[in-house]
Amino acid sequence: MMENTVAYNTKETTRNATQATSTVVINLKFLLAGIFFGFLLIKSEVISWFRIQEMFRFQSFHMFGIIGSAIMVGMISIFLIKKFNLKTINGEPIAIAPKKFNKGMIYGGLLFGFGWAITGACPGPLFAQIGSGATVVMITLLSAIAGTWTYGRFREKLPH
Amino acid sequence: MLEIIKQPWPWYVSGPLIGLMVPLLLLLGNKAFGISSSLRHVCAACFPANIPFFKYNWKQEVWNLFFVAGIAIGAFITWQWLFDYNSIHLNPKLLNELNSYGITDYKQVVPHELVNWQSLFTLKGFLCIIAGGFLIGFGTRYAGGCTSGHAISGLSNLQWPSLVATISFMTGGFVVANFILPVILKI
Numbered sequence: 001m002m003e004n005t006v007a008y009n010t011k012e013t014t015r016n017a018t019q020a021t022s023t024v025v026i027n028l029k030f031l032l033a034g035i036f037f038g039f040l041l042i043k044s045e046v047i048s049w050f051r052i053q054e055m056f057r058f059q060s061f062h063m064f065g066i067i068g069s070a071i072m073v074g075m076i077s078i079f080l081i082k083k084f085n086l087k088t089i090n091g092e093p094i095a096i097a098p099k100k101f102n103k104g105m106i107y108g109g110l111l112f113g114f115g116w117a118i119t120g121a122c123p124g125p126l127f128a129q130i131g132s133g134a135t136v137v138m139i140t141l142l143s144a145i146a147g148t149w150t151y152g153r154f155r156e157k158l159p160h
Numbered sequence: 161m162l163e164i165i166k167q168p169w170p171w172y173v174s175g176p177l178i179g180l181m182v183p184l185l186l187l188l189g190n191k192a193f194g195i196s197s198s199l200r201h202v203c204a205a206c207f208p209a210n211i212p213f214f215k216y217n218w219k220q221e222v223w224n225l226f227f228v229a230g231i232a233i234g235a236f237i238t239w240q241w242l243f244d245y246n247s248i249h250l251n252p253k254l255l256n257e258l259n260s261y262g263i264t265d266y267k268q269v270v271p272h273e274l275v276n277w278q279s280l281f282t283l284k285g286f287l288c289i290i291a292g293g294f295l296i297g298f299g300t301r302y303a304g305g306c307t308s309g310h311a312i313s314g315l316s317n318l319q320w321p322s323l324v325a326t327i328s329f330m331t332g333g334f335v336v337a338n339f340i341l342p343v344i345l346k347i
Binding site: 070096101116134140 | 191195199224233296318331
């Protein structure tokens with residue numbers, strides 16, 4: 001009886017461990033993609049609080065050039081993916097969910113813009129700033145998580 | 161040689177590469193390039209509190225958390241060994257203005273005179289670190305995306321709601337950077 005339980009537990013532990021390993025393996029490519037993006041966020045200086053201030057004061061073309069050219073490349077890529085019916089590396093057809101309009105995009109968009117200008121960061125750069133050693137930005141990130149939670153909590157009461 | 165590697169990249173090199181994140185994530189596994197969703201997944205995983213908005217299978221979206229962890233690792237490696245911040249060139253007009261608020265060191269990702277652990281307990285620091293962060297998290301979720309999800313992914317896919325969102329981000333940022341932040345920095 002006891003032996004059986006032990007055997008069962010070992011089996012269960014092995015299965016959990018296998019599952020955890022496979023989650024990591026499956027997602028390793030996204031970790032690598034993230035590392036590449038983090039590299040780009042620094043190389044492009046997008047993580048700089050100062051670059052964001054320049055952008056909102058129209059004192060430099062740098063950020064507009066980055067966002068504009070990123071959109072152009074993204075547009076051409078999606079056009080090609082659709083035109084040639086490209087599949088994912090696992091052979092699934094590529095599907096992109098459309099964005100449905102609601103007024104939250106205006107209200108929330110303005111509020112996010114306020115936060116972007118004050119902190120000099122949007123969500124991606126927050127992670128990159130922490131990685132670059134600005135440890136206090138962890139507090140900004142925790143506060144952003146709290147903001148997301150608060151939105152979820154009061155979602156029904158907000159105009160959309 | 162190392163000097164060349166460490167240079168920042170001009171916008172016409174780094175911008176298109178950032179744009180390539182859109183097809184890269186689609187081809188790797190049908191994932192939409194977007195970062196603010198990770199904040200929602202953290203809420204769903206750690207503090208769901210029975211809120212319907214956080215009751216979903218976040219484990220299916222765990223790729224997003226791997227992605228943002230990668231951003232921090234990539235930034236760490238690049239900042240440590242592959243970047244020289246001395247070669248950044250900002251508009252002197254901005255530097256003059258910031259000088260008048262006591263911000264003189266622009267060789268960091270954030271102005272450390274303003275954003276540091278001690279300033280957390282001052283009004284200025286509270287506004288720039290805690291209130292600003294809260295607005296990012298609340299606003300992006302309310303808007304259904306951030307710069308990556310709306311401005312880059314959404315516009316790449318010709319979604320007009322994303323254009324509305326992007327214009328709203330820019331309007332909000334313009335107003336605060338030019339009229340509100342100067343007041344905060346004078347505190």
